[in-house]
Amino acid sequence: MMRALKKLSDRIGMICINLRYLFRVARVRRSPEKEALILCHSLEKGMGYSDFSKGHGKEKAKRLMDILSKLREGSYAKDEAVAVLKAYYKAQDDSASLLKLEYEHSSKGYEGGYSTIDMSEITKKIDIDFAGFVDARHSARDLSFEEINSDVVEEAVSMARMAPSACNRQPWKFYYSLKKDYCDVVRNTIPSQDFLQNIPYFGAITSDMSLFDSSETGQWDINGGIFAAYLALSFHSLGIGNCIFQISKTDCDTTALRRKFGIPDSQEIICAVGFGKYKDGAKCLKAARRPIKEIAIEIK
Ligand SMILES: Cc1cc2nc3c(=O)[nH]c(=O)nc-3n(C[C@H](O)[C@H](O)[C@H](O)COP(=O)(O)O)c2cc1C
Incomplete structure (x- = not known):
């Protein structure tokens, strides 16, 4: 009986702790940076697609342009958004939108868009x-x-x-x-x-x-x-x-x-x-690792 009561009170305690956490989470106001950075990422991904074509991502670019003014001047999110939009309008050959963007917003020299995998560079750097x-x-x-x-x-x-x-x-x-x-x-x-x-x-x-x-x-x-x-x-x-x-x-x-x-x-x-x-000669734990086969589970 006592054991069951203890179990029940532990469960209730755990639920209360998690509820408190969720209340704290619920109180957090979403930052305008959230939407801007997700749009930046989505536009960059679009530009990286092999089938990127005229009009691809148009709505997202428009939305990002609309919320630019909500981003704090000088913040990373603002500069990144401007950089990605610049790359996007260039890729779309949309010089009117590019001009408008450059006229209304300056950026701190970030580069948006995509680059290409250079295998000779990678081979050198992973050596x-x-x-x-x-x-x-x-x-x-x-x-x-x-x-x-x-x-x-x-x-x-x-x-x-x-x-x-x-x-x-x-x-x-x-x-x-x-x-x-x-x-x-x-x-x-x-x-x-x-x-x-x-x-x-x-x-x-x-x-x-x-x-x-x-x-x-x-x-x-x-x-x-x-x-x-x-x-x-x-x-x-x-x-x-x-x-x-x-x-x-x-x-x-x-x-x-x-x-x-x-x-x-x-x-x-x-x-x-x-x-x-680091202190030479200081003790540290051996902390052995699990065998690979216990971690890498290949399904054949
Ligand atoms: C999320 C996390 C929490 C950890 N917390 C502690 C801690 O509270 N006290 C401690 O001495 N080491 C802590 N460690 C270090 C681990 O004990 C250590 O990474 C593990 O034993 C493997 O040993 P190694 O890092 O020396 O390879 C923590 C490590 C991680 C990743």
Whole structure:
């Protein structure tokens, strides 16, 4: 009887936690950037089709043109939308629309449209020991306290932003600080683990829920997670050891973290990341991997 009651109360607790999450999600107002970036992506895809023809994507281009003024001047979404529309009107030989666009909106030099696969370029660039590179990465929980500067973090983020995302919306941000009081706030948000004191710097990866439709609930986690993996590898490529930390939606109180870093409610916190230069000789886990056959399931 007691067991059944406990089970029931656990279930109700879980439902309440999930309802609270859904209420928070429902309160997020969709950003005009969402529609603009989806239209940009759709137009670019259209231009890449072999059967791209006169009039292809006309309605989408018109809609994108109509909502341009809703986008913040100087924002990535605005500049990308202008760049994609320029490429589109050029591809359509529509000089009147191109002129109107260039007259009304300036862009920051992004290039829209499509490029072509250059196999000789790819062959050159993939000639690296990628298997060795990923094998040498380990979650690092004991790092050097030697100072690093924000240039190296930006270099890592610059590589990590090449991660793929749904409709190229790039919903991620990496809030980080090299100042102790800020890092302490992230450290204190992560459920207590002794070794956190052995990591000098911390940040948090977030994903912008306002860039997703209600039918895409939770997709922000996937996009943010892919960015996290890219960031971990990018740091590693620069000799910056790092460890991703789970920030549970239900068990972690992120109020102080949000307040200190100014993270709005519309940004979902995906995970925390501790980082710093690798420390030679520090211990790391073997963390053996499952056999390939348990992961790659070929259906014959
Ligand atoms: C989403 C995610 C959450 C993680 N959370 C923690 C954590 O809370 N504490 C921790 O010590 N390691 C954490 N890790 C690191 C994993 O323990 C580690 O990736 C795994 O054991 C494999 O080891 P390796 O990264 O050294 O190859 C996390 C990793 C991921 C991807």
